[in-house]
Amino acid sequence: MIEAPTRTDGAAMWRIARDSGSLDLNSSYAYVLWGRDFAATSVVARIGDRLGGFVTGYRRQDAPEVLMVWQVAVDAEHQGQGLAGRMLATLVDRVVADGVxxxxxxxxxxxxxxxxxxxxxxxxxxxxxxxxDLFAAELFPAGHAAEDLYRIGPFGAVPPTL
Ligand SMILES: CC(C)(COP(=O)(O)OP(=O)(O)OC[C@H]1O[C@@H](n2cnc3c(N)ncnc32)[C@H](O)[C@@H]1OP(=O)(O)O)[C@@H](O)C(=O)NCCC(=O)NCCS
Known part of the structure; x- marks a missing residue:
């Protein structure tokens, strides 16, 4: 089931990010906070009684028609099965219906x-x-590669079926 996270998901989100080996690991506090304050723009995938992955995002304060996707992660066991794509599609459907x-x-x-x-x-x-180009490597402490901006859209709300 793919749905909005709650604050109780933060610890598992932090573990998945840690174990990904490629994401910048944020504090556990950041993931718990996300489960409360940015739940409407994030999703988790529940597989049995565990989390298989998550997408965290927020609407930019100076451009609320933009969903900024912060991190996407799928645990190793569930990678390569389309889970990230399904989580992203679910989140996009939800936020586009709300004006993104x-x-x-x-x-x-x-x-x-x-x-x-x-x-x-x-x-x-x-x-x-x-x-x-967005965040050049020189903006970060040594050892972080440049982060390129990818912008996808426009998305339009699906018209209601007659
Ligand atoms: C990136 C990540 C979220 C993809 O999750 P996933 O559920 O395996 O992805 P999906 O199965 O939905 O596949 C999405 C696309 O990525 C491709 N893909 C998935 N794993 C790949 C890999 N290891 N190498 C190359 N392409 C890969 C798929 O082929 C698919 O592309 P396609 O539609 O053109 O075939 C997952 O590999 C992960 O958690 N990585 C570590 C964290 C990370 O780097 N996150 C992204 C930065 S925010």
């Missing part, structure tokens, strides 16, 4: 899976994906 028209995310150039995930979203929704 664009999805943004940042990706490092070596993250092929993530680039394919967001390219697939644009393809499935028959919309465009653009890449722009």
């Amino acid at each position: 028209r664009f999805v943004e995310t940042t990706i490092t150039s070596d993250n092929t899976a993530s680039i394919r995930l967001f390219t697939g979203l644009a393809r499935e929704r028959a919309t465009t994906i653009e890449r722009h």
Whole structure:
């Protein structure tokens, strides 16, 4: 089941991010906070009594028609089965119904899976994906690669069936 997270999901989200080996691991507090304050723009995948993955996001304060996807992670056991794509599709359906028209995310150039995930979203929704420079490596402490901006959209609300 793919649904909004709650604060009780934060610890499992933190563990999945930690074990991914490729995400920037934020504090456990950040994930618990996300389960309360950004639940409407995030999803978790429940598989049995465990979490198989999550997508965290927020609407940009200066551009509320944009959903910024912060992190996507699927635990190793469930990767390669389309779970990230299904979580993203569920989240996009929900926020587009609430006025979101664009999805943004940042990706490092070596993250092929993530680039394919967001390219697939644009393809499935028959919309465009653009890449722009955003956060150069020099903005981070040493050792962090540049984060490129990917902007997908516009998305339109699906018209009600007659
Ligand atoms: C990126 C990640 C979320 C993908 O999850 P997933 O459930 O395995 O992805 P899906 O099965 O939905 O596949 C999505 C697309 O990525 C591609 N993909 C998945 N794993 C891949 C890999 N290891 N290498 C290359 N492409 C990959 C799939 O082929 C698919 O593309 P396609 O539709 O063109 O075939 C997962 O690999 C992960 O958690 N990685 C570690 C954390 C991370 O890097 N997150 C992204 C940055 S926020």
